[in-house]
Amino acid sequence: MTKRVIKGVLKTWKEDRGFGFIKPDAGGKDIFIHISALKGVSRRPITGDVIYYQITKDNRGKYKAINAQIEGVGLLENIPEDLLKTDSSKKGVIAMAVGLLIIIAIAGFIYLRWVR
Numbered sequence: 001m002t003k004r005v006i007k008g009v010l011k012t013w014k015e016d017r018g019f020g021f022i023k024p025d026a027g028g029k030d031i032f033i034h035i036s037a038l039k040g041v042s043r044r045p046i047t048g049d050v051i052y053y054q055i056t057k058d059n060r061g062k063y064k065a066i067n068a069q070i071e072g073v074g075l076l077e078n079i080p081e082d083l084l085k086t087d088s089s090k091k092g093v094i095a096m097a098v099g100l101l102i103i104i105a106i107a108g109f110i111y112l113r114w115v116r
Contacts, residue, residue: 005054011030020033053068
């Protein structure tokens with residue numbers, strides 16, 4: 001629809017659902033933004049972020065943000081795509097590692113507190 005870059009402030013963000021609404025600086029209706037519009041950003045958006053974006057219409061005729069960037073937040077570059085994805089097997093390994101660290105910390109505490 002438009003190639004013009006627009007500036008606005010993230011008015012609301014539903015982290016659990018991955019979307020929110022931008023209040024355009026120039027006024028007008030709030031613009032829907034989905035997390036997929038923020039490809040490559042190094043962190044998730046938070047309410048109050050300044051967002052630069054373009055507008056298009058979705059398949060239902062509603063306006064939405066695309067090609068968005070958070071002001072002051074860099075892009076992830078030169079990182080293989082498979083490392084950016086966290087599949088269930090990686091989550092399991094991470095959970096086990098955290099659990100093991102907790103067990104080691106508890107054992108160390110018990111040793112220092114009661115055995116020594």
